[in-house]
Amino acid sequence: ASPCRGRVLMGQINMQKSQTVLASIWVFTNDKLQTGWVGFRSFLYCIQEPPIYKNRVTGLNFKNTFLYYDHSCDRPRAAIFMSNDLHMWPVPEFTSGDIATCLWKTGNEELPEVLIASVYMDINSTITWTDELDRLVRLSQVRKKELLICADTNAHSGLWGCANNNKRGDDIEEAKGKVIAEEDDVVNEDILKALKKAKIEQVPVMPFVIDEIE
Secondary structure (H helix, E strand, O other), X not given: OOXXXXXXEEEEEEOOOOHHHHHHHHHHHHHHHHOOXXXXXXXXXXXXXXXXXXXXXXXXXXXXXXXXXOOOOOOOOEEEEEEOOOOEEEOHHHOEOOEEEEEEEOOOOOOOEEEEEEEEOOOOOOOOOOHHHHHHHHHHHHOOOEEEEEEEOOOOOHHHOOOOOOHHHHHHHHHHHHHOOOOOOOOOHHHHHHHHHOOOOOOOXXXXXXXXXX
């Protein structure tokens, strides 16, 4: 596939296994792409807890799209859903039931390759930041590739504007100190400003964080 041209609509959302949420996202996406909303031509969503039927993600088989997740697991809870004009390469060694990872070859000289990881962090698990995530971050550092992790963390942390931390938030902050450089972004500052203006303090999941690569 050739690199895409124009802006890319990007988002992260927990679907809560709901076909209704899925339908709403697809209506939203189609509307923005068909109208050429501020130049968007392609889309990429990191999804957690998609609708499942017989151990397979269901309802995301739209024309000219690509869905990537671990087909070998009984209950996939992380997936990447995108328009098929994006030059995406699956990374199976960092894909399991709760993580889906692809390498995006953007066609942008300033940002040629980006690792994209959709991650679900199980609230019932005693382990928040897994060894798999550690290894993925280190891979990105060794190979000098940008890494975007879009996660449903089930965590509260001051890093993304929460008034108070919970233990899961502490775990992620500790992981950030170990494997993520201090200058690396955890959340877009513009989003934090918008949340504070709207008097929203605790947002452990931030759907439809829109960015662009031109």
